[in-house]
Amino acid sequence: MSRARQPSPGADRRPAGSDRPSRRSLLTVAVAATVAGGAGPATADVTGGTGSSAAPARPVDHRSWTTYADWRTGTARGTRAVAGVRPGLVIGAPAGTTDYTDPHTGTTAAWEYATWTSPAHRPAVPSTEAIVSWNAHTPAGTWLQIELRGTYSDGTDTPWYVMGRWAAGDQDIRRTSVDDQSDGRSTVWTDTLALDDASTGLRLTSYRVRLTLYRRPGTKRTPTVWRVGAMGSDIPDRFTVSASVPGLARELSVPRYSQEIHLGQYPEYDNGGEAWCSPTSSQMVIEYWGGRLTPEQLAWVDPAYADPQVCHAARYTYDHQYAGCGNWPFNAAYAATFDDLRGVVTRLTSLTDLETLIAAGIPVMTSQSFLEEELTGAGYGTSGHLMTVIGFTAQGDVIANDPYSATNEAVRRVYPRREFENVWLRTKRHDASGKVVSGTGGVCYLYFPARLSAPRRRALAAVGVR
Structure with a gap:
């Protein structure tokens, strides 16, 4: 059998x-x-x-933001950097409140949120693919959204692609990738952003990562993000x-x-x-x-x-x-x-x-x-x-x-x-x-x-x- x-x-x-x-x-x-x-x-x-x-x-470039100095760069809306043995990013004063309808439960709930957007990173290799990864603590009542936006070699930008909606547990939201994300030149395949036709010579020459930290309104709980980064690569067909x-x-x-x-x-x-x-x-x-x-x-x-x-x-x-x-x-x-x-x-x-x-x-x-x-x-x-x-x-x-x-x-x-x-x-x-x-x-x-x-x-x- x-x-x-x-x-x-x-x-x-x-x-x-x-x-x-x-x-x-x-x-x-x-x-x-x-x-x-x-x-x-x-x-x-x-x-x-x-x-x-x-x-x-190397046809691969990996960039992660992990240090206190890293978290103090970029653009923060309601987040703050925390120092210590393991520096991280947390919610300070939320930037606002929004509703999220979980597509896997149908439940709509209100969430306070704050965002952090990395500086643009120019990978050593103009890339045909990018994969984001992150390390975080999400206590009950909190979760994260991780996005990536690339700049093409012709100077135009991709949309902000959702690379994951994630919580360590499964009681507040269902962790999920997001399908049907494409601008006709690049597409997100579950966890990988890939150019649709690398043979055209189009490449991703830089990217930014955006984190959105969520918590239930009125609480002091917060996600803590210790690491976020992306791997860009241009591996030849072989x-x-x-x-x-x-x-x-x-x-x-x-x-x-x-x-x-x-x-x-x-x-x-x-x-x-x-x-x-x-x-x-x-x-x-x-x-x-x-x-x-x-x-x-x-x-x-x-x-x-x-x-x-x-x-x-x-x-x-x-x-x-x-x-x-x-x-x-x-x-x-x-x-x-x-x-x-x-x-x-x-x-x-x-x-x-x-x-x-x-x-x-x-x-x-x-x-x-x-x-x-x-x-x-x-x-x-x-x-x-x-x-x-x-x-x-x-x-x-x-x-x-x-x-x-x-x-x-x-x-x-x-x-x-x-x-x-x-x-x-x-x-x-x-x-x-x-x-x-x-x-x-x-x-x-x-x-x-x-x-x-x-x-x-x-x-x-x-x-x-x-």
Whole structure:
């Protein structure tokens, strides 16, 4: 028996040529019912170092606003910056009150609001895509809207695109992406702003981010935003990528969780565990960094279910418009709800980048799509799947915690370096019917402590994250 799985939203949602896919792509190859996986304990460090080949100019630019000085720039209407160990942005004196009708509940409520608009950022690479991510605390009775406005290379602007309406909980609003946003030259695909036809030479040459912080009228509660930023990129169309030279053998001890043991659990969150690759991967890395959920937080989960924290991650990453748990920024924002954790969405350019991060002890969640025969040892094909890279063998092959596994013990896999690098970094591929569709081009999630050691700070800076 085979089963279909819904992909993460970033996979195959942009047009290839003139063909524009539906908002939610389907599995390209049926997933095998039983997936063989290599079990065995994670090991300690073997060697260090990274490849010595010179890296090409990075086609990726990541800019985040995180410091007290950052929050004091831009334009504030009712927000104020707060200093401290973890500087942030809060509501000071609200700019006004507005009504919001939640499209997923039909409930209309009044909210006080305040806004902050970043200065214009000119990315080092004029971009064809942009993905926003944020880290925030939203106590009950508060939520956020995150928008992005780009400037095209011809000097005109995009609209203010809504990149997410988000709360850590799900009682005040339903966290949601917003469909049907386009100006005829660019379109928002769930969590990614993409130019409709990059072949015209049109690019995004700068952008601004706008935050709107909401709270119930008459209260003193406020969201606190610690980080907001965007990744702009111009990844060329390619079916294959150049091979990198192995330069590291190390394996991190990352918890292993299977999404498959959750089949049928809480189907209101995208059909249960069958589609939970993203929150399952997120939970592995959150726990690697010491993030733990309390018994009170998990009390809603059926006590008969193993690994209730995976069910919790699915619920609190769920995007009610996309109707799935794979919204990239929602996963990063969920990670940052844990004490002392930060999360960003970015792109890496090679396995050398991955080696740099693994050498510093930072696991990486990667998004890829492939036919079964394109990734030896997977035993399935997918149009979008998240897994966690935890290391490299002495031969340079990729060690991954792949949540599409029959058991927790089977989660650890070793994938051929060349095959993994290609299915992760390419931007074009052929699906099972031979049609040209898009690949994710190196997209990944990075979670890391709020207080970084110097080696980890250098590793993140080396891949453009500060």
